[in-house]
Amino acid sequence: MYSPAPARETASAPANRLAQRVGQQIIEKISISRVFHRFDRGDEVPHDGGAVAFVLQDVSLTVSEGEFVSLIGPSGCGKTTLLNLLAGFVEGTTGSVRIDGREVNGIQSRRVAFMFAQDALYPWRTAIQNVTFPLECGCGGRLIEGKGAEPYARELLDLVGLGEAGHKYPHQLSQGMRQRVALARMLACDSELLLMDEPFGALDAQTRVLVQSEFSRIWERYSKTVLMVTHDLTEAIALSDRIVVMSHRPGTIKRIYNVDIARPRDVLALPTTARFHELYAALWADLRQELE
Amino acid sequence: MSEPAHHTGTIGGAADELSGAQPAKRKRAATPAAILATQLAIVVVFASLWQLGASTGVVNTFFFGEPAEIFATLKEWTLDGSLFVNAATTLYEAAMGFIVAVVVAVPIGIGLARSAFWGRVFSPFIDIANSTPRFALAPLFVLFFGLGLVTKVVLVFSVAFFVMLINTIAGASSVDPNHIRFAQLVGVSRWELLSKVIMPATTNWLVAGMRLSAPYSIAAAVVGEMISSTRGLGYLIVKYAGLLETSKVMAALLFLAIGGWCLNRGLTWLFRKLPWASAQ
Secondary structure (H helix, E strand, O other): OOOOEOOOOOOOHHHHHHHHHHOOOOOEEEEEEEEEEEOOOOOOOOEEOOEEOEEEEEEEEEEEOOOEEEEEOOOOOOHHHHHHHHHOOOOOOEEEEEEOOEEOOOOOOOOEEEEOOOOOOOOOOOHHHHHHHHHHOOHHHOOOOHHHHHHHHHHHHHHOOOHHHOOOOHHHOOHHHHHHHHHHHHHHOOOOEEEEEOOOOOOOHHHHHHHHHHHHHHHHHHOOEEEEEOOOHHHHHHHOOEEEEEOOOOEOEEEEEEOOOOOOOOOOOHHHOHHHHHHHHHHHHHHHHHHO | OHHHHHHHHHHHHHHHHHHHHHHHHHHHHOOHHHHHHHHHHHHHHHHHHHHHHHHHOOOOHHHHOOHHHHHHHHHHHHHHOHHHHHHHHHHHHHHHHHHHHHHHHHHHHHHHHHOHHHHHHHHHHHHHHHHOOHHHHHHHHHHHHOOOHHHHHHHHHHHHHHHHHHHHHHHHHOOOHHHHHHHHHOOOOHHHHHHHHHHHHHHHHHHHHHHHHHHHHHHHHHHHHHHOOOOOHHHHHHHHHHOOOHHHHHHHHHHHHHHHHHHHHHHHHHHHHOOOHHHO
């Protein structure tokens, strides 16, 4: 039987492994401590049977620098809300949310990069202009005006396999290509923390595997800190160092799993391994209880 | 060996008849040239029947005029230049009011859309003002601004402003929140958020508002001229209606109708020139 990690650990085994490898101290990137969050009055689900309904209840989580953590759980359990709290799109009702030791207070401009479930590309900009957008605005400490940002944007599009599609508008691209442009745009932000909300959820099964493989390759190259929301257990196991299982609303952290599978990982071959099946079964058993 | 081939050929022939030949006919019938020819034919048939009715006394020319006289009037006005002078006057008044309305309505609309508080405060006032028939205000505008150009420009403004304002508010309110959030995360300034995200995202709504308000602007200028003017297409309509020369009234109306249609087509073309228009 697979034994999960304790629910409130402060540093993960893969992060320890990473720290040992590079001979550095573990640096805490994200620190979420005893966060409660409820919808404001007038929001979607303000009350549950007359009592105040919390979407997040007593959530604590620490993510180390360079770590890849996935959040899974039933719909409406507060996974996206947690990302929104970190980006500063919403404020926690109580508790502490910190990035690099600094309390999150308002939108985290130029500190985090966000990839939305729907690509959120600007339809009036070509693929390459979408990628240059963060650079034009000085994201990543580089303000590049006019056409100056294009060579770098082209490099990023090459990285996601879209070097030839730079001149096309989003509506001229398939959903898979759009997600890859969104990926390149997120990388253009050059932020050390990537927040990804079901980034590959809109893709068909075949395209999803391809984009996951590309992203895995890119992440292993840059080792950014990633917090990703997903409903796809295979994706979570293939990409993550740790997987956080959240309970049904009010969202709490039910269990945290260490994914002790060596990298680089082959996204296609991974589901054939015994370790994958063991993890998958344990995750599914946990998740199933929440869905019933 | 030959029987199946023959059989297959029969099925294929039947399929051609059913699915190949008929759609091919439909495709030929739907070509732009065919559509234009049909439209012209409708105009010619309508004008011919009208003319025939007028000539035989079935159609009362006192009330409806007659096509031959309408076209003769248009030719006469074109040759003596009066058509262009009067059309230019109407167009100038309409354009002035329209441009001022766009310039004033767009920033106010964006401001109201971006401010939840002020948007809600002004919402009922905008609805009430928009429900007021602005043409009914024309006599008041004459009282306020006299008989000159300003009255017509203000009347056009009052009509075009609310169409543009409501479209701008709707457009700026419907910007994808994730478009704004991403821009804020990359650290845009207020001006960059406006110029690089909100304005481009609202452009389609603005063009739609312009397409809607442009014909109204022409109509408002004409109404203004009908009340007080010595030039313009509205003036021509009032003048010849007073002289009971229906064909000349019809000539001015026909020119206005065709001019309004051209304006709408021009703005539609402008809309299609937007590179992302087909994404909407």
